[in-house]
Amino acid sequence: MTPRKRTLPVPKTGRGEMTRRKILDAAKREIGRRGFAEASISTITAEAGVAQGTFYIYFRTKEDVMRELVLHMGRMLRHHLTEATEGARNRLDAERLGLRAFLDFVRKNPDLYKVVEESQFVDGKVYRQYYTEFAKSYRIALAAAEKRGEIAPGPNDVSTEVRAWMLMGISVFLGQRYGLWDPKTPLDEIVDAAADMIGHGLAATIPARIPAPAP
Amino acid sequence: MTPRKRTLPVPKTGRGEMTRRKILDAAKREIGRRGFAEASISTITAEAGVAQGTFYIYFRTKEDVMRELVLHMGRMLRHHLTEATEGARNRLDAERLGLRAFLDFVRKNPDLYKVVEESQFVDGKVYRQYYTEFAKSYRIALAAAEKRGEIAPGPNDVSTEVRAWMLMGISVFLGQRYGLWDPKTPLDEIVDAAADMIGHGLAATIPARIPAPAP
DNA sequence: CACAAACATGACTATTGATTCATGTTTGCA
DNA sequence: TGCAAACATGAATCAATAGTCATGTTTGTG
Numbered sequence A, B: 001m002t003p004r005k006r007t008l009p010v011p012k013t014g015r016g017e018m019t020r021r022k023i024l025d026a027a028k029r030e031i032g033r034r035g036f037a038e039a040s041i042s043t044i045t046a047e048a049g050v051a052q053g054t055f056y057i058y059f060r061t062k063e064d065v066m067r068e069l070v071l072h073m074g075r076m077l078r079h080h081l082t083e084a085t086e087g088a089r090n091r092l093d094a095e096r097l098g099l100r101a102f103l104d105f106v107r108k109n110p111d112l113y114k115v116v117e118e119s120q121f122v123d124g125k126v127y128r129q130y131y132t133e134f135a136k137s138y139r140i141a142l143a144a145a146e147k148r149g150e151i152a153p154g155p156n157d158v159s160t161e162v163r164a165w166m167l168m169g170i171s172v173f174l175g176q177r178y179g180l181w182d183p184k185t186p187l188d189e190i191v192d193a194a195a196d197m198i199g200h201g202l203a204a205t206i207p208a209r210i211p212a213p214a215p
Numbered sequence C: 001c002a003c004a005a006a007c008a009t010g011a012c013t014a015t016t017g018a019t020t021c022a023t024g025t026t027t028g029c030a
Numbered sequence D: 001t002g003c004a005a006a007c008a009t010g011a012a013t014c015a016a017t018a019g020t021c022a023t024g025t026t027t028g029t030g
Helices: A015-038 A041-048 A052-058 A062-085 A091-108 A110-119 A124-147 A159-180 A187-200 B015-038 B041-048 B052-058 B062-085 B091-108 B110-119 B124-147 B159-180 B187-200
Strands: none
Touching: A015 A041, A015 A052, A015 A062, A015 A110, A041 A052, A062 A091, A062 A110, A062 A124, A091 A110, A091 A124, A091 A159, A091 A187, A110 A124, A110 A159, A124 A159, A159 A187, A159 B159, A159 B187, A187 B159, B015 B041, B015 B052, B015 B062, B015 B110, B041 B052, B062 B091, B062 B110, B062 B124, B091 B110, B091 B124, B091 B159, B091 B187, B110 B124, B110 B159, B124 B159, B159 B187
16 A cells, blocks of 8 residues: 555656546546545546556556646646636736636536545645645735735734635635535626625625705 | 445443443544544544444444534534624624634544544535535524624625635635644634624725815 | 567455454343 | 343454556657
8 A cells, every 4th residue: 555655657758648648537537526435546547448557657556646636636727717817907806707717617627626625635735735825826916915905904914814715715615515516506696796795794884874854 | 345224323221322432532533633544443443442343333334433423523513603602792793703613613623623524525415414504504694694784785695605605614714724734823813814804805995085185 | 670668458466454243241120 | 130132342254456567569769
């Protein structure tokens, strides 16, 4: 279960690239659907259309593929989000666009998404790094927006960090609820509701001043 | 791996109660710390100070303990939250108190907390039910608060549901970040920052009217 | 063309650990 | 006290499957 740490499974050259990709792809589906424990190497390789042993040409262990998939998801999502967020006029707008893009991503890549979540219990390190990195980008973006006066400053010096994690939590939970479990509800409604709360919070708006009775 | 569905592992009578509890307790620690896959029945029973076979007097499978633990966590947390939330003057206050209590709970019961999160990949059903039930309570509470005018109405008819999941996501992510990964940062600061955003969102407050230059 | 990397195969090994079970031991109660 | 139900034991079973390896096959290149 813990094979020697062979240099690196970095084999790459011509057709091997494709084989590796096929395996990664099959692994994504298998692990995403059946879960890490259920997904056997034999299932994965069968699905990929290669022999069992071929797996070990490209990966040291089953955990290795998982790590790889988490990194892959990170890159894909980052790209997806950057693109979606490009035309944002301000931070609040970016939040809305980003959330929408995220939910969209989850609906389109449920397997990959699940793999990342499960990675937490297979290699806590990558999982944590995955989110920590996202949090960092988030922090930077929020701080910049704050400086620009687009969002209100927080009440203390942890608030930027806290806000970043809150926003990620929101995305993840909505992704789970509406991305994985219920892919029906229109994204617009969800995003409208979410953006409203992200923008203005729950507090009741001060009721409009009652117009003075006409004299 | 899939034993026949014997009636129920409901054995209960006198001392057995205690043994069952010891096993459940050990399982919580083992699964929480080492993860479901690593936690072996033998480790669990050893930790509990009973023989391997004893495990099967009270549980059909390893998955069974997990389910049991999720239910257990549900009860405990609910209790903890209800208590903490009791004196709340309004919904926003309840959110603050609830979040604080939750983070506190996670810091005090990291193992149990982790078990619940991992249950997602062992028995998706209980996990989903766990959160769906919490969401329901949340919805009810939010709807009531809205009626009382304590919080602003949402923009559409999914907003109460969406808000519930957002709030849960916030708790879970802050629980992970500040409960599990960094048990140092004072809860007060975290909760202040979070409550601010939950209450008022990110939007920049309308800048105070610039006082007219003195004539 | 010929040879060496690089890639691919799939049968085999070796471990692991969940679950079972035949055999005790304890407890409550008639 | 004596018996049956409940509880406890831990060695043995037994299936699953990661990971290995000896043996091909392909491909690029001199």
